[in-house]
Amino acid sequence: MLPWQLVARLYQTEFIRSARAVGVLWAICTLCFAIIEVVILIQPSWVGTRELHYRGGGPAPPTGTLGLFEVCTEMDWPVPECRGSLRTLTPLPAFQSPAVLVCMSLTMVWASVGCLCLFRFCNAATVYKICAWLQLTAGFCLALACVLFPDSWACAEMRALCGDRVSSFSPGNCSVHWAYILAMLGVLDAGILSTLAFVLGNRQDALLPEDAKDGDVKCLLEKAMCTGWFFSPCLSSSSLMA
DSSP states (O other), X not given: OOHHHHHHHHHHHHXXXXXXXXXXXXXXXXXXXXXXXXXXXXXXXXXXXXXOOOOOSSOOOOOEEEOSSEEEEEEETTEEEEEEBTTTTBOOGGGHHHXXXXXXXXXXXXXXXXXXXXXXXXXXXXXXXXXXHHHHHHHHHHHHHHHHHHHTOSSHHHHHHHOTTOBTTBOXXXXXXXXXXXXXXXXXXXXXXXXXXXXXXXXXGGSOOTTOOHHHHHHHHHHHHTSTTTOTHXXXXXXXXX
């Protein structure tokens, strides 16, 4: 084998190790993203009331938070009173479309997690590309839910919590809370993970076969280091050994 062929194979071996490390990191981030999706779906913290200075002279404005499935008011603090159907996964009437989109996104992400088991049975490039399309679809559904959610603010639940000044894309006395911000970050996360999966899938054809042994790699390294292409002093030692 020529020296440049040895060097090329060494570079390929290093690329295999790097690709596997990046693949493991990608799989861990995919699992974390799936857990984040569950939190986004069930938490009633998409919108919450602002801190207002109440001066008296009438009933105090309600305080609480609102999600896709529940409205929680702090009537008996610190235990909020929640109204909704989280156990039956029945969304609030005004937020049915965002809830369905988040559920679709959640399904796609967990499907990509389930596809991780296919690495033992299928081609790695195919599995990466399937997961990439699933994650890209999940990000699109989540982004559409983030757009439709503020468009549905002109509803009875929002007016009861945030006042009569509520309208589409105007929360009145409320503001977006951490669950909605986490959903927007989830869109970015889905884009990054899907892009990384596409890159890993396209690079799989350049990898060495699975039967490459560590011992063979070490032998190749010793041969490449002792060729004149790297160090001329090795020539004398290799000729003596021959």
